[in-house]
Amino acid sequence: MRVLQIVADGKPGGGTTHVLQILKGLRHAVSFQLITEEQSYLMKEAGALGIPCQGLRFFISRLNLALPFQLRALVLALQPDLVHVHGGRAGFFFALSLLKIPMVYTVHGFHFIEKSPRIRRMALMAERWNFRRACHSIFVSKYDVTLAENSRLLSGCDKRVVIYPGFSLKNLPKAHPRTLLHIGFLGRLEYQKDPLLFLEMMAYLPEYSATIVGDGALAPMIKQEIAKRGLCGRVHMVGELSHGEALEILATFSVVVLTSRWEGLPVLVLESMGIGVPVVSMNVSGLEEIIHHEVNGMLVEKRRGEDLADKVRIITHNEGLRAFLIKNAQATIHEEFSMDNMLGSILKIYQEASVA
Template sequence: MGGGTTAVLQLASGLRHHSVSVSIATQQGTELVSTARSLGIVVHELDFSRRAASLFTSRKVQAVIRATKPSIVHAHGARAGLPCALLPRGLGPAIAYTVHGFHYGNKAIGVRTFARWSEWLCIAAAQAVVFVSQSDAALASKDGLLGGTTTSHVIYNGAAQPGAEGPPRAPDHDVAFIGRLHHQKNPLLLAEIARLAPALRFLIVGDGELGPALRQRVRELSLQDRFTFLGSLPHADALRALTRARCMVLPSLWEGLPMAVIEAMHLGLPVVATDMPGLREMVVENVTGHLVPSGNAALFAKRLSGLAADRARSSAMHAAARSRAAELFSLEQQIGRHAALYRGMVAAARSRIAELAA
């Protein structure tokens, strides 16, 4: 599962400990469906795959709302937010909308305009909007996406701190990449980084449409002995695999507040990532890792090689990463702030009803 999906699952599961009853409406046939049901969460399978069909999907969401009568509908991302924005007014529940990163700036001009308008509509229809980073909140304000009736909140994504599983295992790789092998993550740059840093060994966790191209490039450069491909793994196994490396790399072209970085920091891995707004709130330069200009394979190679060679410095970053993750990106903090948000939304809705009745 991707970071946004993981965040939704963790939130839905954790809120039950705050006496919040949660069900999930999500894309049919996905891993989220089976995983959520295995945790005892009620799941409604819908088709969110086509944004052009958002009005049709909205009718399906409306049927779920009429059947379950929730106090709050919380949409995560524009693919879910747009059908919720099209719900008839006065249906009943208050609407919250979480922006898991604004990505319209990376799209072609025509598509960019529609994507930006979609975000504006999702925010305008919500009583509360949640940003997962300060930078997204600032961008929404700068681009005029915030309306006068919507309250805004910045709530960082969180992850559970890993429990002890016996004595620590000595890393057998220098660098780990975890995520989808997709254009956004820029995985082909990994082969170029390896070409420029001949001492580094890479562990690749995840797969995707660029998986064959990355494997082919690794073969062309004769780097097979320095790459280990584990493919897609269940979440817990993927995190265990991360501990086999000394640091994590993320050469993405765009990101919001990536869950993989939060989880790596909780494990104490220094992170070398592309320098972009959301990641600047996570990675402290030369303290918990490094930020590198987009696509700069030579500097990625230099920073990763430096961490692999200087074990004392890497160890200091290990402690700093865990400390920063515990302070800013704890799962308990994320869940508690959402529970407080929901209580405030319900109280505000009751107050409005009381005013209308008076």
């Protein structure tokens, strides 16, 4: 069976990690191909696995009228039995190519939530098109299913399932915090991730240091804010790293802080829990499906740096609680986020879709 993966954004992140897990974990059973952003991290990593890759420029504009024709030509040349698209942009442009090949659509979180009314309407129309076109739809959180239902996106979408991301604890580094007073932020420096809230929190933690891993449109602003807030000696930016490098730095944090405005089901949280790094997170989107407050992590309701700082202090000043959270977090990963279960569920969908 030839399965073509289409991913618009090939930058390091949860969706990219998920696709690489599929490529690595199922290549014994499936012949994979990949179309993604030209010269992206994902394209390089998949190429290193021996996966045939084709690059496209998905981000020239919101509606690049040439892209569906370019995508159609590439797909016809590759002749897959099945196409698995990840994210709304990839799904929309493939749907516009008007090819009749069976399509599996994975939602890695919805991004229309905080868009302007005009952009939101366009995004909702595109998502409805994606779900109607897909023969199977995969969600990574129950929250996104509810959001899709409430937004009336699923009319005509008969086959849908929630498949949580999976992890193997043996493939993750072990936590070795530099010091209990060193914490971290790992993610794209974009509005969605709200890195400015992380800096606001650091103002309430004068005795702590921090590392920010990631790059994005807000990077220049974050550098300016670090200087403006007098944080230069305590907050260090390392830019965008490979997935492996990011995990190694993550393992040196005593706590990782998630300040996102919205998410799907963030892989970062699962990786942190598996490594043994406690998580303090804003309670947004599907985070309650992973984090049980004061059991395997900490959730914060109000977007206030002071509230985040309080939770960081509680964890780093109570070794018994810290050990309790780590133990329960790793049990959560083992019991609820199995790599074998994830890969088995996806392979089953491939087999059903290819003979439909």
